[in-house]
Amino acid sequence: MRIDVVSIFPEYLAPLELSLIGKARQDGLLDLRVHDLRDFTTDRHRTVDDTPYGGGAGMVMKPEPWAQALTAVAAEGSGDAAGAGDSGDARKPVLIVPSPAGERFTQATAHQLAEEDQLVFACGRYEGIDERVLEWAADHFTVRPMSLGDYVLNGGEVAVLAMVEAIGRLLPGVVGNPESLVEESHSDGLLEYPVYTKPSSWRDRDVPAVLLSGNHGKIAQWRRHEQYRRTAERRPDLLAGFDAGTLPRADRTAF
Numbered sequence: 343m344r345i346d347v348v349s350i351f352p353e354y355l356a357p358l359e360l361s362l363i364g365k366a367r368q369d370g371l372l373d374l375r376v377h378d379l380r381d382f383t384t385d386r387h388r389t390v391d392d393t394p395y396g397g398g399a400g401m402v403m404k405p406e407p408w409a410q411a412l413t414a415v416a417a418e419g420s421g422d423a424a425g426a427g428d429s430g431d432a433r434k435p436v437l438i439v440p441s442p443a444g445e446r447f448t449q450a451t452a453h454q455l456a457e458e459d460q461l462v463f464a465c466g467r468y469e470g471i472d473e474r475v476l477e478w479a480a481d482h483f484t485v486r487p488m489s490l491g492d493y494v495l496n497g498g499e500v501a502v503l504a505m506v507e508a509i510g511r512l513l514p515g516v517v518g519n520p521e522s523l524v525e526e527s528h529s530d531g532l533l534e535y536p537v538y539t540k541p542s543s544w545r546d547r548d549v550p551a552v553l554l555s556g557n558h559g560k561i562a563q564w565r566r567h568e569q570y571r572r573t574a575e576r577r578p579d580l581l582a583g584f585d586a587g588t589l590p591r592a593d594r595t596a597f
């Protein structure tokens with residue numbers, strides 16, 4: 343997979359050189375490139391913003407630098423994709439625009455995006471990007487404004503760090519033990535169960551006895567119960583679409 347990130351603060355994306363994602367890049371499992379939007383300006387001041395039509399506070403990101411940057415990264419990516427296979431049927435790259443006004447990014451979204459050939463992340467700043475950029479981009483990209491939650495940041499970079507990690511860790515070979523991707527929060531519609539390690543008694547708090555029993559059937563049942571209990575307590579909204587029939591019988595009406 344190829345990922346391009348366009349930002350006026352490319353150094354914000356430096357954490358993507360570390361840890362699992364950094365190693366995936368070194369191992370050639372992920373081709374991630376960060377671009378400075380100002381490199382696509384043409385004036386001596388490398389201007390990327392201007393005042394909003396209709397008035398109001400703050401500044402809006404100018405359209406032309408974005409069009410230049412997105413055209414460049416799409417062209418680079420299509421060259422890679424064409425090289426990847428003789429079919430030449432590379433899909434349009436996906437343009438992900440972090441925004442409080444976007445669709446909700448979930449674990450399901452991460453799995454879906456991990457299947458794409460190229461992702462391009464456009465990091466807005468100020469009051470946002472001129473809307474005509476997203477309209478224009480629809481001819482060249484699948485455009486997806488994306489929200490991590492109902493709060494406002496100062497720019498899209500922090501959201502991109504989170505999404506790239508959530509997507510990158512799903513790529514083949516990135517996580518050492520793929521099994522660890524299976525029992526995670528949201529992987530089966532529920533929150534994950536609590537985990538424990540040595541010592542079995544710590545500051546007068548004991549590990550649940552079932553986990554020391556060696557009875558794998560009971561352990562699996564206890565873990566499922568805990569997933570459901572936690573989800574009912576912390577995220578009842580997730581239970582709306584959940585099939586309780588997959589629960590141990592005693593749990594089906596317990597909450």
Ligand SMILES: Nc1nc2cc(Br)ccc2s1
Nearest residue numbers: 440441494495496497498
């Ligand atoms: N939650 C989010 N807030 C923001 C703010 C700006 Br400015 C750009 C992107 C995002 S995503």
